[in-house]
Amino acid sequence: MIPGKIVRFLDRANVSHAGTRDRNLVPHGHRVSGWRLGADGRTLIVLLPEGARAHLLESLEDNGQFAVTLEEYPAHETYQFKGRYVRHRPVDGEDIEVADRLRERFLNSVIQFFGESAASPVRAFSQRPSLAVEFLVDEIYVQTPGPGAGARLFPAEA
Amino acid sequence: MAVRLPEEIRPVMDNGIPAVMVTCSAAGVPNTTVISQVYYVDETHVALSFQFFNKTIRNVRENPRANVTLQDIPGFTLWILDLEFDHSETEGPVFDAMDMQIEAIASATGMSGIFKLRAADVYRVLAVEQQRYEQTPGR
Numbered sequence: 296m297i298p299g300k301i302v303r304f305l306d307r308a309n310v311s312h313a314g315t316r317d318r319n320l321v322p323h324g325h326r327v328s329g330w331r332l333g334a335d336g337r338t339l340i341v342l343l344p345e346g347a348r349a350h351l352l353e354s355l356e357d358n359g360q361f362a363v364t365l366e367e368y369p370a371h372e373t374y375q376f377k378g379r380y381v382r383h384r385p386v387d388g389e390d391i392e393v394a395d396r397l398r399e400r401f402l403n404s405v406i407q408f409f410g411e412s413a414a415s416p417v418r419a420f421s422q423r424p425s426l427a428v429e430f431l432v433d434e435i436y437v438q439t440p441g442p443g444a445g446a447r448l449f450p451a452e453a
Numbered sequence: 454m455a456v457r458l459p460e461e462i463r464p465v466m467d468n469g470i471p472a473v474m475v476t477c478s479a480a481g482v483p484n485t486t487v488i489s490q491v492y493y494v495d496e497t498h499v500a501l502s503f504q505f506f507n508k509t510i511r512n513v514r515e516n517p518r519a520n521v522t523l524q525d526i527p528g529f530t531l532w533i534l535d536l537e538f539d540h541s542e543t544e545g546p547v548f549d550a551m552d553m554q555i556e557a558i559a560s561a562t563g564m565s566g567i568f569k570l571r572a573a574d575v576y577r578v579l580a581v582e583q584q585r586y587e588q589t590p591g592r
Contacts, residue, residue, distance in 0.1 A: 312485055
């Protein structure tokens with residue numbers, strides 16, 4: 296199970312990016328519009344916009360490797376989730392609502408620093424998702440900048 | 454073979470918005486991380502800051518390929534770079550310029566004393582893609 300501390304973080308995080316790799320070990324980055332915990336507490340459902348599809352499904356179906364970084368801006372609290380692809384599907388209404396809430400959460404954080412003029416570009420940046428990718432979380436790493444970055448949080452290091 | 458960086462990407466490298474980097478270990482596990490600095494070295498090379506000895510650094514020593522996404526949020530554009538690690542510099546003009554920039558970024562983001570440049574990792578640019586996205590007014 297994903298630890299409770301991280302489950303609570305999922306509700307504070309406001310920006311994310313995903314990574315895959317192809318059969319030649321070439322890495323690829325993918326924009327992320329939203330995320331939510333799977334019903335079993337062990338998977339994450341990551342919501343991606345249409346523009347994030349390049350290399351995504353072919354890489355996942357080739358080798359299943361998936362990594363996602365989630366950050367709470369502006370605190371910079373950051374974790375990376377690594378795991379294995381389970382399935383994908385088109386987004387549903389609940390996914391869209393999740394992504395809309397996350398976009399507004401990110402926007403509220405950005406406006407504190409950059410003012411209302413940032414609203415339109417930030418809303419556009421947080422593109423509406425079209426695809427939901429579910430993956431089984433095997434490992435979670437601390438990525439908050441500082442000396443603790445890189446430590447494995449889950450499963451706990453011996 | 455390296456490709457040339459377009460001139461219009463240079464201001465995006467200096468816009469202060471963090472970039473995202475994806476690498477992959479020799480065992481085939483991808484790693485994604487936020488990076489604070491992408492430095493223009495010349496038309497076919499960029500440098501990334503090596504601040505902590507972390508998974509990203511280990512990965513590019515095992516497997517030199519990397520993917521970096523630069524975000525031009527006011528310009529409604531992403532720039533996606535496919536890179537290959539070339540060499541690391543711990544002194545010289547590129548290192549000095551990046552060191553000065555990293556101090557400024559640390560100060561501006563409340564990270565003074567946490568960010569410290571260990572090396573400037575220089576990468577060859579293998580591909581550049583510009584991705585514009587819709588402004589979607591009214592959302």
